[in-house]
Amino acid sequence: MATLELNQIVKSFGSVDVLHGISLSIESGQFVSLLGPSGCGKTTLLRIIAGLEAVTRGTLRIAGRDVTDVAPENRDIAMMFQSYALLPHMSVRENVRFPLRMRNRGTRKEQDERVQATLETVQLGHLADRMPRQLSGGQQQRVALARAIVSDPKILLLDEPLSNLDARLREDMQVELIELHRRLGLTTVFVTHDQEEALSLSDTVVLMNAGRIEQVGGPQEIYASPRTGFTSEFIGSANLIPVRVEETAAGPRATLPWGEVIAVAPGSKPSHKASLVLRQEDMKLLPSQTIIPNGFRATVETRVFLGARIRYVLRLGDMRIKCLAPGTDIFGPGDAVVVSVPDSRAQIIEA
Ligand SMILES: Nc1ncnc2c1ncn2[C@@H]1O[C@H](COP(=O)(O)OP(=O)(O)OP(=O)(O)O)[C@@H](O)[C@H]1O
Numbered sequence: 001m002a003t004l005e006l007n008q009i010v011k012s013f014g015s016v017d018v019l020h021g022i023s024l025s026i027e028s029g030q031f032v033s034l035l036g037p038s039g040c041g042k043t044t045l046l047r048i049i050a051g052l053e054a055v056t057r058g059t060l061r062i063a064g065r066d067v068t069d070v071a072p073e074n075r076d077i078a079m080m081f082q083s084y085a086l087l088p089h090m091s092v093r094e095n096v097r098f099p100l101r102m103r104n105r106g107t108r109k110e111q112d113e114r115v116q117a118t119l120e121t122v123q124l125g126h127l128a129d130r131m132p133r134q135l136s137g138g139q140q141q142r143v144a145l146a147r148a149i150v151s152d153p154k155i156l157l158l159d160e161p162l163s164n165l166d167a168r169l170r171e172d173m174q175v176e177l178i179e180l181h182r183r184l185g186l187t188t189v190f191v192t193h194d195q196e197e198a199l200s201l202s203d204t205v206v207l208m209n210a211g212r213i214e215q216v217g218g219p220q221e222i223y224a225s226p227r228t229g230f231t232s233e234f235i236g237s238a239n240l241i242p243v244r245v246e247e248t249a250a251g252p253r254a255t256l257p258w259g260e261v262i263a264v265a266p267g268s269k270p271s272h273k274a275s276l277v278l279r280q281e282d283m284k285l286l287p288s289q290t291i292i293p294n295g296f297r298a299t300v301e302t303r304v305f306l307g308a309r310i311r312y313v314l315r316l317g318d319m320r321i322k323c324l325a326p327g328t329d330i331f332g333p334g335d336a337v338v339v340s341v342p343d344s345r346a347q348i349i350e351a
Contacts, residue, residue, distance in 0.1 A: 002061075003028040003187045004049065004155055009058035011044055011211075018044050020211045021058070026204070029185045031178075033198035036208035037234070042191045045208075046157050049189060050079045063154055073103070078153035080144050080161050086132040092119070093128040096146045103151060118150045121180065138169045142176070149186065158190045162197070174201060195235050199223060207231055229349060232277040239278040239321040245271045245348055254348065258317030260296040262341060268348035275351045280324040282345040285312060288336035295340040300331045314339065 004026040011019040019041050026032050034042040047053040049060065051072035059068045067075050078099070086095050093115055100111045119125045122142040132140055141161065148156060162170045162177075178201060181188055192198050198205050199219040207214045207222065207230075215222055215231045226232035229240050243254040245268055252268040253261050254276050264276065285300075286292060298314040298321075305327070312323045312331065323339065331337055 002026060003030075003063055004189070005061040006045075006049075007059045007061075009045070009048060009060065010056045011041070011048060011053065012056045018211050019048075022211075022213060024206060024213065024216070026187060026189065028187055030203045031181050031188045031190065031201060032204045032206060033190045033192055033202040034206050034208060035192055035195060035198040035234075036214075038193060040208045041211045042193070042208055043159055046079070046159055046189060046191050049155070050077055050157055051075050052079075076154040077157055078148040078151060078155075079157040079159070080148040081159050086140055086143055086147075088132055090132075091128065092124065092130050092132070092135070092143050095132065095143055096150050099147060099151045105151060114150060115146075118146045121149070121183070122146045122176075137165060138173060141165065141173060145180070149184065154187060156186050156188045158188065160191055160193070163192075163194075177201060199235070207234065209234075224347075226277060226347070226349065229275055229277075229351070232275075232279075232347070232349065236279050236281070237322070238280065241276040241278060241319065241321070242351060243274055243276045243348070245269065245274050251343070252348070254346070256296060256316070257319060262296060262346060263294045263343035264346040264348050265344055271348070271350065273351045274348050277347040277349055278321065278341065279345065280311070280322050282341065283323045283325075284340040285314075285323060285325050285329055285331060285337045286340055288338055290338055290340075292338050292340040294343050294346075295338055298337055298339050300333055300335045300337060302333060303331065 002025040006022055006024045009019055009022040022045060034045060036042055044053060048055055051070060055068060059066060062075055096115045096118060097111055100114065116125060119128055122145055124139065124142055162173050165173060190201060202219060204216060205219055205222045206216050209230050215227050223235055226235060232238040233240060242257055245252055245254050247270050251266055252264050254264045255261050298316045300312055301315045302313040304311040308327050310325050310327055312325060314321050314323055
């Protein structure tokens, strides 16, 4: 059953339209990411789901109930923000108890049991009597998470919850979030502008662009089958090359702007105005004399070491493309190379 249904949600701030008719259905138990560049409307959409922002038009249902005009506290949702704002004068236990007290949920004893069980869930059972200032950033984050889930909400809303953490802690928390979601099966909507985070955490990625949904799909699908140029550039930072596609006896072929012809993904439709999507990590650079089954020639313009990998900027005619290669493939500026591309990795989208 769909836990959350958004129907043609429009939001304007004064004369500025921020959301242009968002429709989306989220199944019970899913982990969904709202992903997109800064300013595309992710946080506004999350705040509308939470009831912190009114819609201009459209409707919103949670577990089948129309909640468009229902106050936040009566929506059966919990939200955790980027700044997780624990109450500094209350212990961990009292911070987590707070939502239960506000809603008068159960007796003191029942609240105690529920708080303790929730703290165990986020592996903080042993720190219940500490004050927030006595905790590390990651531990404070987990207290905030416990406070969000203690009242057993139907939907958990997370607004960039990991963006204040350093890289290492962030990775640890990502793993914890996945495990927590697996254990509790809580329907979760997660806002992020980080595509890797969205792809690694979610069952479904909702990619937004300027107040509209650009594409919805599983991480694999959205990565492997971008339907628009925006999706392919945003996810996996692909190169987009204008091409003409023709069907031949041997399968579809694309003519590149500098005249070379390569085999492209089976099923690609003939078109005079299409784009070839070449992901940086799908290309392989080889010495110029190598015979390859499919690909084209290029010249290395720039090389940037990134530790385990190297980013090359390649020149082809008057175009430049980027390529990510394992750190052992070493070419220098000015080197002629051949770029090998398996046809299955050469996706075509309508320009
Ligand atoms: N209260 C407001 N009044 C006027 N404009 C607003 C208001 N809140 C948001 N906006 C505008 O709405 C647009 C979407 O903002 P929103 O915060 O939803 O984007 P976002 O995708 O979450 O971006 P970020 O990743 O930077 O947080 C932005 O152009 C923003 O300036």
